[in-house]
Amino acid sequence: MEKAKDGEGSWGSPDARPSFYQIMWFANLKELQIPTKFFDGHLATEETETVALRSPCGSWDTKLEHRDGCVYLIQGWPHFVESHDLGRAEWAHFLYSGRMSFDVKIYGSNGWLKKYDQPAASAPPFASSFPFFRREIKGYNVGHKCTLPMVLMDTDGVSWPVTIVVTSGNHLAMSGGWKALADAHSIKKGDVCIFELVEKRVMQFHILR
Numbered sequence: 001m002e003k004a005k006d007g008e009g010s011w012g013s014p015d016a017r018p019s020f021y022q023i024m025w026f027a028n029l030k031e032l033q034i035p036t037k038f039f040d041g042h043l044a045t046e047e048t049e050t051v052a053l054r055s056p057c058g059s060w061d062t063k064l065e066h067r068d069g070c071v072y073l074i075q076g077w078p079h080f081v082e083s084h085d086l087g088r089a090e091w092a093h094f095l096y097s098g099r100m101s102f103d104v105k106i107y108g109s110n111g112w113l114k115k116y117d118q119p120a121a122s123a124p125p126f127a128s129s130f131p132f133f134r135r136e137i138k139g140y141n142v143g144h145k146c147t148l149p150m151v152l153m154d155t156d157g158v159s160w161p162v163t164i165v166v167t168s169g170n171h172l173a174m175s176g177g178w179k180a181l182a183d184a185h186s187i188k189k190g191d192v193c194i195f196e197l198v199e200k201r202v203m204q205f206h207i208l209r
Contacts, residue, residue, distance in 0.1 A: 018042050018096040024088055029081050031065075032073040039071045042096055052101040053080055053094075056116045079197070080104075084116070085149065126194050126208065137182075137191045149174075160205070181205070 020038045022028060034043070043051075049064040051073060060083075062076035086092070089109035094102045106114045162177030185207055187193070194206035 015095060019094055021091055021093050023091040024081075024086050026088065029086060029088070030078060032077050034064075034071045034073065036070065043071075043100065046100050048100055050100060053104050054097075054101065055084065055104050055106070057083055083149075084114075090114075126206065137187055137189055137193060 018038070018041070020035050022032060043064075051062045051064060053060045053062060053076075060076050060080045062073045062080065065072045065074045080086075084106050086106065087109075091107050093105040093107065095105070096102055106116075108114055160177055160181045162174045162181070181187075187207060192208040194204075194208065196204040196206065
């Protein structure tokens with residue numbers, strides 16, 4: 001994991017984009033308050049209430065809600081939290097890219113930047129108008145005993161029923177049904193899978209090799 005460098009971008013040079021930080025507690029794991037000063041300074045004049053969040057795992061559309069003089073990210077935010085295994089005392093750095101979109105960096109409670117699965121070098125690019133994330137298949141995701149951390153999904157686009165379980169770390173995992181899907185599609189270690197949210201509780205499933 002990479003140590004956080006205050007005010008620096010991915011290559012060590014200063015990132016001058018407007019940004020804010022939020023520490024994760026129980027309340028903002030369900031909805032996230034955007035600092036009022038930041039909203040008034042950068043987002044208040046935008047015409048859309050949809051905010052795009054991007055990370056190495058993919059892209060998520062979230063919705064703004066104005067309540068009691070404050071502004072919150074609501075719909076779509078819990079999906080972002082779950083897919084990044086965000087927990088208490090971890091924190092997120094939101095870097096504004098314009099047009100109601102943010103690049104988000106996640107840091108653990110120890111202050112180190114959390115690393116997420118990157119696409120395999122040989123995997124083709126993937127783009128969609130739907131929220132999605134990609135996952136490189138690890139050895140523990142396939143075989144006799146396998147789990148795949150997921151986001152509140154029961155099926156993919158071809159009607160493969162799965163069982164979502166909560167792990168000891170309060171993370172969601174796909175258990176029952178995943179092995180049958182993996183075996184039927186000959187999924188193996190090193191493949192890259194795209195999980196694309198197309199309807200409530202329905203994912204479209206793609207394999208990139």
